[in-house]
Amino acid sequence: MPVNLKSKKRLASRIVGVGVNRIRLDNDHLDDVADAITRDDIRSLITANTITIKSFTGTSHGRAQAKRIQKAKRGTKQGSKKGRKGARVGKKTVYVNKVRALRYLLKISKDRKEITNESFKSIYKKIGGNTIRNKAHLRTVIAEEITAQKS
Missing domain, CATH: 1.10.1650.10 (50s Ribosomal Protein L19e, Chain O, domain 1)
Known part of the structure; x- marks a missing residue:
């Protein structure tokens, strides 16, 4: 039974x-x-x-993985990009990268004792306030500070 x-x-x-x-x-x-x-x-x-x-059978990610690999093979060239540059890389990201690079250069020139602490502080504030446009502009500002100190 x-x-x-x-x-x-x-x-x-x-x-x-x-x-x-x-x-x-x-x-x-x-x-x-x-x-x-x-x-x-x-x-x-x-x-x-x-x-x-009985062992648990999960969802297979084989097809999804293959699709991801295939997508990675295809490059996103100029024709397949959608939106302007500001849509892909935001303004804030661009600003942060620029400020970090400029502050790094400024620190190097301070460590070499090319500029004084007072001028370092004033230039640092200009970088934070987005007054200095790029590395070349920073170099000219530092050069002006050096000439002002000598005279």
């Missing part, structure tokens, strides 16, 4: 923390499973591999 083991499956799934459909019972030892009453009995059957848990 067949034994109803639904409650045992439910108990095993609760113990392990998986769904009921992932619980597999060994057909040769169904009478042992039927005799198991407590949670400890179920745990011992799990360690004895009488009750097994």
Whole structure:
């Protein structure tokens, strides 16, 4: 006579923390499973591999990975770009990169003792206030400061 083991499956799934459909019972030892009453009995059957848990099958990302590789192969040249330069690289990013480069150059000239601390501070503020346009402009400003110090 067949034994109803639904409650045992439910108990095993609760113990392990998986769904009921992932619980597999060994057909040769169904009478042992039927005799198991407590949670400890179920745990011992799990360690004895009488009750097994079917492995979880996830979503395969093979096609998505292949698509990503294919997209990386294609270069985004001038014809495939959409939007102006400011849409791809924002104003703030451009500003931050420029300020960092200028401050780095200014620090180098201060470390070489080309300019004094006072002139360093004034030029630093000009860089932060976006008064200095680029590296070449910074070099001219520093040169003017040096000539002003000498005279």
